Amino acid sequence: MKKSTIVLIVAAVVCLGLSAFSLKASVSRTDKAIAAIGEVTYTDKCKEKIDRAVEYYNALDPNFNLKDKIENKKEFDTAKIEYARLAIKAASVADARKTAEGYSSDDVKKYVTEARAVVDSYLTPDQYALVENYADLTALESEYTSTGGSGGGDSEEVSIPMC
Numbered sequence: 487m488k489k490s491t492i493v494l495i496v497a498a499v500v501c502l503g504l505s506a507f508s509l510k511a512s513v514s515r516t517d518k519a520i521a522a523i524g525e526v527t528y529t530d531k532c533k534e535k536i537d538r539a540v541e542y543y544n545a546l547d548p549n550f551n552l553k554d555k556i557e558n559k560k561e562f563d564t565a566k567i568e569y570a571r572l573a574i575k576a577a578s579v580a581d582a583r584k585t586a587e588g589y590s591s592d593d594v595k596k597y598v599t600e601a602r603a604v605v606d607s608y609l610t611p612d613q614y615a616l617v618e619n620y621a622d623l624t625a626l627e628s629e630y631t632s633t634g635g636s637g638g639g640d641s642e643e644v645s646i647p648m649c
Contacts, residue, residue, distance in 0.1 A: 513555045516542040520562045528572035533604075536569055540608060566608035567616050573601040574623045581626060595630040602627065 519539040526532055539562060546552035556562065577597035583589050601623050605614065614620050 512542070512546055513552055516546060517557050519543075520556070520558045520565070523562075523565045526565050526568040526572070528569070528576055532569065536565060536608065540566070563613070567613060570601070570605045570608055570617050571619055573597075573604040574617065574619045574626075577601045577626050578619065578622050581629075591630060594626070598623070598626045598630045 516539065519535070519542050523532070523535045523539060526536075543553065543556070543562070546556075553559070577594065577600070580589050580594045580597045584591070584594055605617065605620070605623065609617070617623075
């Protein structure tokens with residue numbers, strides 16, 4: 487066998503080995519990111535952890551069915567559904583506090599928009615039914631994304647309502 491053929495075979499074996507290692511590392515990285523989520527709360531820190539896990543999960547190569555190799559997929563789905571529920575609850579609380587605590591329609595609309603973004607980026611349409619307060623989001627959207635919810639517009643910062 488020629489020396490160049492041997493070098494090509496060795497290079498192919500090394501590349502295949504590195505590829506398999508890279509695939510396994512991607513799954514491991516995703517599993518670790520999911521485990522790092524911990525208790526789900528409506529905070530920026532928790533959202534960052536979920537966003538990181540979603541990014542890693544979505545980057546898994548579908549040609550190798552890597553998503554099927556995620557060990558804690560059920561916990562991941564549960565965390566995403568819980569965060570979506572909390573985001574919708576924050577919008578509902580902001581709406582309820584609108585009159586009593588001076589939230590503007592723009593403040594509430596911000597929470598509604600954020601809740602929709604969470605739902606759309608974390609869940610598949612067939613998971614929407616698993617979010618117990620999803621109907622609240624659609625009701626708030628119909629109120630605040632049409633002309634009916636475009637009331638006063640002060641732009642001061644509003645704290646996140648407690649859920």
